[in-house]
Every structure is written in C-alpha cells, then in structure tokens.
Amino acid sequence: MGCTLTVVSPSPELTLAERKRLLVANELTEAALQLLALKGFDAVTVDEIVAAAGVSxxxxxxxxxxxxxxxVQFLADMGAGIRAELAARPLGEPPSVALRHAMRVPVDACTDHPDHTERALRVVRLILRTxxxxxxxxxxxxxWSDDLAAELTRRLKLDPADLYPRLAAGMALTAFDxxxxxxxxxxxxxxxxxxIERAFALLAPALDGPTRLAPLSAATPS
Known part of the structure; x- marks a missing residue:
C-alpha cells in the first residue's frame, strides 16, 4: 500500500501499456476512496469519481x-501486499516477527506523513462504519487468512494438516483488526x-512456541 492508498506499484517488468493501466487504476482508486470517505458511500456517484480522477x-x-x-479491489491488493511481505521475510525469522512485519506493510505506508495518515484514517472509518x-x-x-496460513505452512515446512498456520494467521489478523x-x-x-507493536508483543509467546503440531487424526485417541 502506497501513501496514495493504493497497494500496487508499477513494476519494471511490466509493459508500458500495463504500467499505464495500473496508473489509471491507482488514480481512480485514490479519487474514489477519498470522495467516499469525505462524503459517505451512498452520497458519491460514479460521475463525481470520474470527474475527480479526470477520466471518462x-x-x-x-x-x-x-x-x-x-x-473490494483495494482490499484484495492490500491482502496481496501483506502476503508478499510475509513471503519475502527471512526463513529463519521467528513467526511473530515475520507476521508483524507483514501486518505493518499497509499501516506504515499510510502513516509516513501526517496528511497521508489523516486520509488513511478516513478510509478505514469508511470501510468499518459502512x-x-x-x-x-x-x-x-x-x-487473507487462507493466504497467510498457506504461506506459513510453506515457510515453516509444516504438514498441511497442522493447526498452527491457521491459528497463527488468525491471531495476526486479529491484531490487525x-x-x-x-x-x-x-x-x-x-x-x-x-x-501493532503492542499487539504482537502480547502474541509473540504463543506465535513463537511449538509450531509443529501433530495432525488432528494422529492426536486423537483411537
């Protein structure tokens, strides 16, 4: 998530046409989110959004x-950014540290300047109060929970039946919520x-405890 409240940045690998499409999408997203946050979801029309973005x-x-x-697309992109950060963290890093960094991606990007923080806060309130x-x-x-659990399973080399990845993903997202x-x-x-830091300080003992749980079928007495 960038300070313009978008989470996708043009990649050098993209073609010129793809980069232009992404930039237009970002402009539309920014204009729409700010109008919706300022005026309320029901009060804003598509005509107002396109006028603000300067497109048809x-x-x-x-x-x-x-x-x-x-x-919805904004939230999808935010989730993709969180998962990408988790995947990029060093494999030897404790789960609590890796997940904390992942959860901070959208927070840090929208709080790097007072103006950005206020705009981001308006958007958060819009989503949570509508x-x-x-x-x-x-x-x-x-x-997001499914994606984070899958990534934790991969990076910790756990059996897909282990409970830990889903529990850990749930705890991390609860901290975010x-x-x-x-x-x-x-x-x-x-x-x-x-x-976020305070929340993960509380969660760290649970997140960094024993991670290789036996599959449920093996743990249940016959």
Whole structure:
C-alpha cells in the first residue's frame, strides 16, 4: 500500500501499456476512496469519481463494476501486499516477527506523513462504519487468512494438516483488526504502528512456541 492508498506499484517488468493501466487504476482508486470517505458511500456517484480522477465514465467501468468494487479491489491488493511481505521475510525469522512485519506493510505506508495518515484514517472509518463495506472487508479477510496460513505452512515446512498456520494467521489478523478498530474509534491520536507493536508483543509467546503440531487424526485417541 502506497501513501496514495493504493497497494500496487508499477513494476519494471511490466509493459508500458500495463504500467499505464495500473496508473489509471491507482488514480481512480485514490479519487474514489477519498470522495467516499469525505462524503459517505451512498452520497458519491460514479460521475463525481470520474470527474475527480479526470477520466471518462467509460474508463471507470473498464476497471471497476461499481463503487463497491473499488473498495473490494483495494482490499484484495492490500491482502496481496501483506502476503508478499510475509513471503519475502527471512526463513529463519521467528513467526511473530515475520507476521508483524507483514501486518505493518499497509499501516506504515499510510502513516509516513501526517496528511497521508489523516486520509488513511478516513478510509478505514469508511470501510468499518459502512455496513456493506465492512461485510466485504470481513469476506476478504477470510481470504487473507487462507493466504497467510498457506504461506506459513510453506515457510515453516509444516504438514498441511497442522493447526498452527491457521491459528497463527488468525491471531495476526486479529491484531490487525484490533489496531484498526482502536485507531478508528478514537480521535486518531493513537499511532497504529505502535498499536501493532503492542499487539504482537502480547502474541509473540504463543506465535513463537511449538509450531509443529501433530495432525488432528494422529492426536486423537483411537
């Protein structure tokens, strides 16, 4: 997630056309999220979004099916960024450290400047306080959990039947949820990075304990 509240940056490997598409998508996402956060989800029209982004309505619908789809894609990209960070962490790193770094990716990118922090806070409040968007967030969060559990299974070389990866992914995402809830429910003076650090300090003993659990079938007495 960049400071413009988008999570996909142009890669040198992309073609010029692909880079242009990504830049347009980012511009649309930024314009839509800021308008939605400022005016409320129901009050913003697609016409207003395209006017703010400086593109045509036809261009908008080339990238997104609806206003809601902008937020859904934003959440999908955020999840991809979290998983990518976990995959990039050193294999010998304790799980609590690797997961903490992964969870900090979206937080750090949107709190690197006071203006960015305020804009990000508005978007978080929009998603958590709009029932339809919160439902999509929770739906997407389940996919994040699956992705993180799969990545933990790979990096720790665990049996897919082990309980640890799913439990660890759930704990990490609960820390992320608690951070967003606390940050958005207060006046925004809490530092979300500090909240993440405090949450993982509490979770570290459980995350870094025994990780190679026996498969459920082997642990159950016959």
């Amino acid at each position: 309505k036809r261009t908008f619908f080339r990238y997104f099916a609806s206003k809601e789809d902008v937020v 029932p339809a968007l919160r439902a999509r967030f929770l739906e997407r969060r389940l996919r 608690a951070t967003l809830d606390r940050w958005s429910s207060e006046d925004g003076t809490d530092d979300p990075a500090e909240l």
